[in-house]
Amino acid sequence: MNKVYEKAPAKINLSLDVLRKRDDGYHEVEMIMTMVDLADRLEMSELPRDQIVLSSQAGFIPLDEKNLAFQAARLLKERCGVKQGVYIHLDKHIPVAAGLAGGSSDAAAALRGLNRLWQLGLTTAQLEELGAELGSDIPFCIRGGTAIARGRGEQLETIDNPPQCWVVLAKPPINVSTAEVYGKLRANELKEHPSIAGMADAIKRQSFADICARLGNVLESVTLDRYPEVRQIKEVMMKLGADGVLMSGSGPTVFGLVSKESKISRLYNGLRGFCKEVYAVRLLT
Ligand SMILES: C[C@@](CO)(OP(=O)(O)O)[C@H](O)COP(=O)(O)OP(=O)(O)OC[C@H]1O[C@@H](n2ccc(N)nc2=O)[C@H](O)[C@@H]1O
Ligand SMILES: Nc1ncnc2c1ncn2[C@@H]1O[C@H](COP(=O)(O)OP(=O)(O)O)[C@@H](O)[C@H]1O
Structure with missing residues (x-):
């Protein structure tokens, strides 16, 4: 059975500015984000039946369609016409609802991992575009590194990493x-x-x-x-x-x-x- 693993690191915002509230309800931001070495781990394996099944050792996150990793798998299945199912195990280490983008990073890791598992051949830019449909921080979590994020957070400009600390x-x-x-x-x-x-x-x-x-x-x-x-x-x-x-x-x-x-x-x-x-x-x- 085919299996892939992905690491889903937490982000921190080194600088976060809000320019204005937009007509669509979101806020126009300008922020600098980088990744830290505190990560969830996702294991994704093929399921012969057409179903998305999630499990986790963490008792306090939803394991149904409210989970962002579930939403990522569903979105990829719909857009790419994937008929197979997937079993995703989420080994959770990032604190939940903490400002560290744990859910967003899990969704990003699911998009990256399922692109490999299902051999969809999507580019990082295409994954970022799909990710933006699920959450503002997800494109950054797909790209990683250090970036200036604008718009509602989905427009990225990669910059140098800060010095190690x-x-x-x-x-x-x-x-x-x-x-x-x-x-x-x-x-x-x-x-x-x-x-x-x-x-x-x-x-x-x-x-x-x-x-x-x-x-x-x-x-x-x-x-x-x-x-x-x-x-x-x-x-x-x-x-x-x-x-x-x-x-x-x-x-x-x-x-x-x-x-x-x-x-x-x-x-x-x-x-x-x-x-x-x-x-x-x-x-x-
Ligand atoms: C504040 C930040 C800073 O990196 O991170 P977290 O604290 O959540 O980790 C982000 O802007 C969070 O991004 P994310 O958590 O992906 O937000 P989304 O799911 O897209 O939106 C959740 C809700 O936040 C508000 N929202 C989000 C982004 C934005 N630029 N303006 C907003 O007003 C909207 O009300 C939206 O309904
Ligand atoms: N894979 C996931 N991991 C953590 N939380 C998730 C996940 N999927 C959905 N959620 C939900 O998303 C909300 C925000 O979680 P999280 O991404 O950890 O916070 P933040 O955006 O503050 O960094 C939580 O209320 C949680 O129930």
Whole structure:
């Protein structure tokens, strides 16, 4: 029986700006995203009957058509006229509804993997286009690397990876809805905007100090107000010596960038006193 495996890494937003609310209800964004080495793993095998079957060791995600990996398989089947079924096992490690694009990355991995399993011969650009139909972050998760994302997040410009560093992630035990955070944002009243060009330039110059100084996310204004524990985690991370700290996406996960390995255990152990879900990983460069 044919089988393929795909890794589905989490993303972080190094800079996230919202320019305006659009007529279609989405927000026009400009953001810089990169991947970290915290990943789900997907195993996909052929099913002789025409069915999509999902399983996972994680008890807290839907395994039916609400799952983005299921939606990815269904979309590919419909568009490419695939008659076979597929069994997908999702080995989940990325925290759910965390601002780390776990579901989006699973969908991206399913598109990449099923393109191979079913020998469809779609290009990355075609997969990105299909992915955009399922979610704004999915094209980036298909492409990977580091990119400036515009539009509603689906228009990508690949840029250099930042210099390698440690990324400490802390997720407080709350689930944040992306739609709700965008819904509460007063996009026209934002006083400060992070400079995306400035962050892109800091990355181009490989200046770790400037990258840390330029971290910014306008969605913090909504999530930090609503959930004071996210603000507290940011403060704790700074006190424990992270070089730069920011909330990822719509939150609630906070990440800290650290250049020196010697700082990691203090940061990791200190944070564990505040929340159960703490990870120390590397950038996926
Ligand atoms: C905030 C970000 C930052 O990377 O990530 P997460 O925090 O979700 O990881 C993204 O913009 C999230 O992208 P994604 O999670 O794919 O969003 P989608 O499924 O397309 O949309 C979910 C909902 O968010 C809102 N939405 C999303 C993207 C966008 N540019 N404007 C929006 O207003 C819409 O209300 C939409 O119905
Ligand atoms: N494969 C999946 N993994 C995780 N969550 C998923 C998946 N498919 C659908 N979901 C749903 O998508 C929502 C957002 O999940 P996720 O992608 O982890 O968050 P975020 O967009 O904040 O990074 C959750 O409510 C979850 O139920």
